Amino acid sequence: MVIVPGVMADAQTWRPVVDAIDLPNPVITVNRRGRLPSGPLGPDYAVGVEVDDLRHLITSLRQQVHLVGWSYGGLIALEAALVQDEVLSLIAYEPVARPFGTKALAPLRKAAADNDFDQTVELVNTIVSGFATDYVAELRRSPAWPVLRSLARPLAEELAAINDYEPALSRYRQLNVPVTLLLGELNAGQAPYGTAFAAFADALPQARVVTLGGQGHLAHAQAPRQLARAITDAVVHAG
Template sequence: MRSTSFHRSGTQLTAEIVDGDGPPLVIVPGVMSDAATWRPVVERLGLPNPVVTINRRGRVPSGPLGPDYSVRTEIDDLHHILDTLGGAVELFGWSYGGLIALEAACERSDLRSLIAYEPVSAPFAPAAILPVRAAVDRGDLDAAVRLVNTGVSGFSAEYVAALRESPAWAVLRPLAAPLPTELAAIDTYPVDLPRYRALTVPVTLLLGELNANAEPYGTAFDRIAEALPQARIDLLPGQGHLAHAQAPHLLARHIAAAVGARPRATGLAAQRRS
């Protein structure tokens, strides 16, 4: 694994790269995650393809979000990285990264496939934005991590208490710093869902079985799935929104299967299963 840098408008963007042969698989993480968070999945993919895991803005060693940050900023960052890589790629996005990937896909014609694991869109947890911002503004990253786990992801206080005693807590604290700005960006971004129907690239949507029809991830998923009748729906059994951390072997298998299914014709790609 090696690191590389991309520069756009004076901001450094970085990624971790596993070399290989063929079209790259580009991974776009969501909030509270970075390239390091996705290493357990990358290590289990078993694909010959190069794998490029992006460290989005706000994640060391990439630059800060910037004063005019928005979802558009992330879309343009992704375009810049894909243009720099050159050629067609297999594109995967998780959560906020799924929204970024979908929006970029609507503006490109060179993708080979698109995989989105529980992409989010507005309205998304609007009640959590102000409390999380207040916690970050006063430097209480512990409170921010707690709030996003309880107020957004819906985990119990007992779950959060156990998480705080685990090594993961130290990883999550710095990732909470850009969180309120990212949540506000998601909640104010006007997604034009009807244009998703025009996507001709093969699309796979991944849904954690535990989030089916549940707020906020399942309902966000349903909005996007309805706008993508051509997509293939793939259910992750026994999982919620965090399969990359809780079942990386399972998620890697589903991602690899979606990439492997890429050569089929668009008509076949439109078949949906649950």
């Protein structure tokens, strides 16, 4: 199994999910560009670069894989699965695509230029995710804040890449492997994650849609065992 996290996440933040997955499969969680020990995004960074990185990783494993992607990682996983024969099944938890978080791009770029990653974490939680200021204030006091701050450096460029990229939605019907789409119950029909999810669900009528009860976009952090069960069930369902 190969897991592709989204923004402000890495292999360590997904470790509780991996530990709770009840399958014999070895699990690899990708530390994408911009996350140690991987290198920086690079001057020509784009979604296509991420897709190529993932394809190279899968090819290097020399075996078939169950592919899991969350948020931006879901978009990367879907695009890679279109052209990667080694994918056995695909699980995408609230993938995102353009237009997404466009109002946050300018202030995020300014925060990045100022090396103000506290501001970056605040902006992504308020302008992009739509969380209340009280929630963000509580988050700032929690042990999660320094972790998020450390992962915030590539965020502005990643968000720009998402908005510069046109996903191949019209080709998703051609995916001939089992696909499971995971949706947090709290995001159903709600911007930004629920509305982004709807576009992928429309493009993948063959997909099995599973709702994560009581969850939003952050089940990997807030309900890792529940998310692990959904991933386990999806792989078992895929056969």
